Structure formats: structure tokens, C-alpha cells
Amino acid sequence: MAPPKRQITLKDVQACLSANSTLPYSRLLRELVTTNANSPLKCTPKTAGRFGSVMVTLTKQSPFRYTLKTVSTPARVRDVLLNELETHKEKDPSARFCCPHINDSTDAMSDEDTAKHLINQLPHPTFTAPHCIPDLPCPYLDGISSFPEDDTCSFPAIQTMLSTSVLPAGTPIPLQHQNESTAYCTLLVGSIVWMVWPPTRENLTALQTAYDSCSANPSSAGSILDETAKRLIGGVTFVHNVGEVMRLPPFCIILGQAMKMSAVCKYSVVDASRIVPTLKMLPFIRSWWLMDGAGIERRTKFGSALLDVVEEILNGAFETFKAEEYSVLGAEQRKGVLTDLLEAWDDIIHGFMGILTAERANELKEMMKELLEMVGGVAVTCAICRTSTGMGASLSDHFDNEHWPRSGAGIVEQTLPVDDDNDAVGQFPAGPATLPPSHQG
Numbered sequence: 178m179a180p181p182k183r184q185i186t187l188k189d190v191q192a193c194l195s196a197n198s199t200l201p202y203s204r205l206l207r208e209l210v211t212t213n214a215n216s217p218l219k220c221t222p223k224t225a226g227r228f229g230s231v232m233v234t235l236t237k238q239s240p241f242r243y244t245l246k247t248v249s250t251p252a253r254v255r256d257v258l259l260n261e262l263e264t265h266k267e268k269d270p271s272a273r274f275c276c277p278h279i280n281d282s283t284d285a286m287s288d289e290d291t292a293k294h295l296i297n298q299l300p301h302p303t304f305t306a307p308h309c310i311p312d313l314p315c316p317y318l319d320g321i322s323s324f325p326e327d328d329t330c331s332f333p334a335i336q337t338m339l340s341t342s343v344l345p346a347g348t349p350i351p352l353q354h355q356n357e358s359t360a361y362c363t364l365l366v367g368s369i370v371w372m373v374w375p376p377t378r379e380n381l382t383a384l385q386t387a388y389d390s391c392s393a394n395p396s397s398a399g400s401i402l403d404e405t406a407k408r409l410i411g412g413v414t415f416v417h418n419v420g421e422v423m424r425l426p427p428f429c430i431i432l433g434q435a436m437k438m439s440a441v442c443k444y445s446v447v448d449a450s451r452i453v454p455t456l457k458m459l460p461f462i463r464s465w466w467l468m469d470g471a472g473i474e475r476r477t478k479f480g481s482a483l484l485d486v487v488e489e490i491l492n493g494a495f496e497t498f499k500a501e502e503y504s505v506l507g508a509e510q511r512k513g514v515l516t517d518l519l520e521a522w523d524d525i526i527h528g529f530m531g532i533l534t535a536e537r538a539n540e541l542k543e544m545m546k547e548l549l550e551m552v553g554g555v556a557v558t559c560a561i562c563r564t565s566t567g568m569g570a571s572l573s574d575h576f577d578n579e580h581w582p583r584s585g586a587g588i589v590e591q592t593l594p595v596d597d598d599n600d601a602v603g604q605f606p607a608g609p610a611t612l613p614p615s616h617q618g
């Protein structure tokens with residue numbers, strides 16, 4: 178099957194929206210693609226420059242090359258996904274798949290039956306439904322896929338298993354941020370129109386304000402997010418077709434709509450170099466959690482996953498030098514994730530503390546002390562603030578006094594709402610998984 182022509186001009190996107198003008202998000206998308214604030218993906222280098230060093234790419238060839246060979250028709254995708262569903266249900270009988278959630282005791286069809294029904298409709302492009310499957314784990318597809326090598330991810334620290342979203346025609350993907358990972362999304366069936374905005378400070382501030390407003394007015398969340406989308410700057414739009422892969426960098430802001438019955442499989446990777454920027458983003462992530470009703474359990478799970486990588490960083494797993502050499506290296510030679518972490522320490526530690534259990538916070542404290550002692554050198558220099566404490570002084574004491582929060586250390590706030598049903602979208606990330614329309618308008 179020859180790959181379809183790429184649809185990355187404004188004319189392509191407008192034609193696609195006009196052909197499906199009655200779908201819920203077509204009007205909003207038409208408004209967004211025609212404003213001067215945004216452009217088609219096929220744009221001038223100057224316009225693309227609005228993304229800075231972050232580039233959204235759309236490549237024809239899927240990185241999951243074996244996947245596409247195996248699941249080349251909608252009927253084949255259907256059969257594969259029905260098996261994945263079955264496998265997952267056997268492994269975890271309490272697993273739920275549909276969004277919005279189905280209450281099995283009162284709804285006519287169970288969650289599992291609804292999910293099966295959705296998958297069975299994959300060969301029918303115009304099928305619409307109020308439900309979608311945001312994140313179906315796909316161990317079989319994962320096993321037969323080969324993942325991309327990407328020079329923007331030199332130290333893959335966390336990788337997710339392949340999962341698939343099943344989105345009936347017209348499913349809106351409301352305004353949301355891509356989490357801290359880089360995601361690779363290959364369309365297996367259907368067609369999706371996307372708007373992707375760069376994660377600039379202005380755009381992220383607007384989105385954080387929107388998340389806060391949504392928390393305060395949950396019933397107006399849909400319209401708050403739609404109106405916020407109109408204020409974002411520098412987005413690019415395109416039609417995502419079968420066989421193409423969208424590479425989405427961390428914290429980009431997305432909005433989209435499935436134009437046909439669609440299935441998109443995705444894979445995410447968090448590079449070690451993204452851990453410090455993610456820790457700096459915790460206030461933003463906190464706003465998302467509040468809107469999403471994420472409770473203590475989900476937040477400390479996230480903190481724990483981050484800490485696992487932080488410990489690797491402190492152990493020098495991503496450096497070419499040994500810790501003992503640190504004090505004699507020049508600034509240039511020291512560059513890397515360990516130095517990034519040490520330099521950012523005072524800014525990030527308070528936020529980080531808020532998502533660690535007391536036990537894990539203590540683990541971090543002891544590790545930091547050990548590291549500082551090791552890299553202090555003969556001048557006994559603190560690697561965080563570059564102060565020399567002088568011979569005989571203890572860097573551990575200095576750390577306790579200067580770089581460890583005095584009060585509330587390791588105490589996770591207990592006042593936030595408990596986890597709701599969102600666990601069904603099982604994921605590492607802070608933010609939404611790449612595609613689930615967790616909050617349909």
C-alpha cells in the first residue's frame with residue numbers, strides 16, 4: 178500500500194475540515210488554523226523558528242516498521258487490538274479501558290464490551306461514539322516493534338511500552354500538554370487533524386491559568402480550554418495520515434480531532450536531560466494534577482519514578498567522568514545532567530519534596546551528602562553553591578544548613594483530593610498521556 182500524500186499545507190487542513198464540518202471540533206479547528214498566530218506544518222524556517230530548539234516532526238515512515246508490516250489494514254489492526262484487550266483483561270481483571278469511564282453497574286454495556294465494540298468498528302471510517310479508548314497497553318505490538326533511534330534522546334532514562342488509542346470519528350482531543358516525554362505516534366487507521374504549539378513560557382503560562390480555572394469551575398472546563406487555545410501563539414497544523422509518525426517533544430501543547438475512526442499507537446521516552454527541566458515544571462504539573470484530581474498516591478508514584486532517575490544521575494550514570502574527578506574539572510568538562518541538577522538544586526528541591534514520601538526524601542538527602550563529600554575536592558567546595566567551606570569543615574553540615582528545606586521536608590501534603598478513576602490511564606507521566614482526551618468538552 179503506497180503511503181498517502183502528506184497533508185501539511187493550510188489548503189490540505191482546510192479541505193479536511195470542510196469535508197467533515199459537522200464534527201464537534203471542526204469549527205474550533207477552522208478558527209485556529211486560519212488565525213495569523215498559527216501556521217501549517219509546511220511553513221518557512223522563520224515560522225518554524227517559533228518552536229526554538231523544539232521541533233515537531235512528521236515523518237512518512239513509521240519508526241515501528243515491523244508494526245506497520247503486520248497491521249497494514251484496519252481489519253488486521255482490529256484483530257490485533259482485540260487480542261491485546263483480551264490479554265490485558267486476563268492479566269488484570271479490574272482493568273478498564275474506556276473514556277469517559279463506564280459504570281458497569283448501571284450502564285447497559287460493560288466497559289470491556291464497549292471497548293470491544295469500539296475496536297470492532299475500526300474498518301468503518303465514519304463510526305462515531307461518545308467513548309474512546311485512550312490508552313490500551315499493547316505488549317504484542319511492543320514485542321514485534323523496533324523503536325526509533327533519536328539523537329535528541331541520547332540517554333533514554335524511562336521508556337513506555339507501546340500503547341494504542343482508539344478514537345471514533347469526531348473524538349475531540351482537548352487542549353492539553355504533552356508530558357515530559359518525547360512521544361512517537363504512528364497512525365494505524367484513520368486520520369487526525371492536529372494543532373501543536375511550542376512550549377514557550379507565554380503558552381505554558383496561559384495553559385496553567387486555564388488548568389487553574391478548570392479546577393475552580395469544572396463544569397466550564399470545556400469552554401475554558403477552547404478559549405485558551407485561541408490565545409496560544411505559534412502553533413502548527415497538519416493532517417496525520419496512516420503510516421505517518423508524529424514526533425512530539427516534551428511539554429508541547431496539543432489539540433486535535435479524529436476526522437475518521439482512528440487508531441494511533443504511541444511510544445514515549447524520557448531522556449535523562451529532561452529530568453531537571455521536569456523538576457522545574459512542577460508548579461505547572463501541580464496545576465494539571467489539581468484539575469485532573471490526581472491524589473497523593475499518583476503524585477508520589479511520579480516523584481518516586483523521577484527520583485529513580487535522579488539517583489542514576491547522582492551516581493554519574495550519564496557522565497563520562499568519575500565523581501572523584503569532579504573538583505578538578507573545568508566548567509566545560511563538567512557540563513552534563515549531573516551539573517545541571519546541582520546548579521538547579523536550590524530551585525527545585527522544595528517542589529520535589531512535595532511529591533516524595535518521607536522515606537524516599539531521606540534517601541535523597543543521604544545520597545546528596547555522600548555525593549557532595551565525594552566531589553568537594555581538597556578545597557572542600559560545595560558543588561551546589563560553589564562555596565568553599567575550608568579544610569576540616571563538613572559538607573554534610575553545610576548541606577543540612579544551606580540546601581535542605583528546614584521544615585516540612587519529606588512531608589507530602591495531605592490536603593489534596595484522593596485519586597479518582599484516572600488510574601485507568603496508566604502512565605508514568607505527570608501530564609496526560611499523549612492522546613487521551615481525559616477531559617472531553
Ligand SMILES: [Zn+2]
Nearest residue numbers: 559561562579
Ligand atoms: Zn552550598
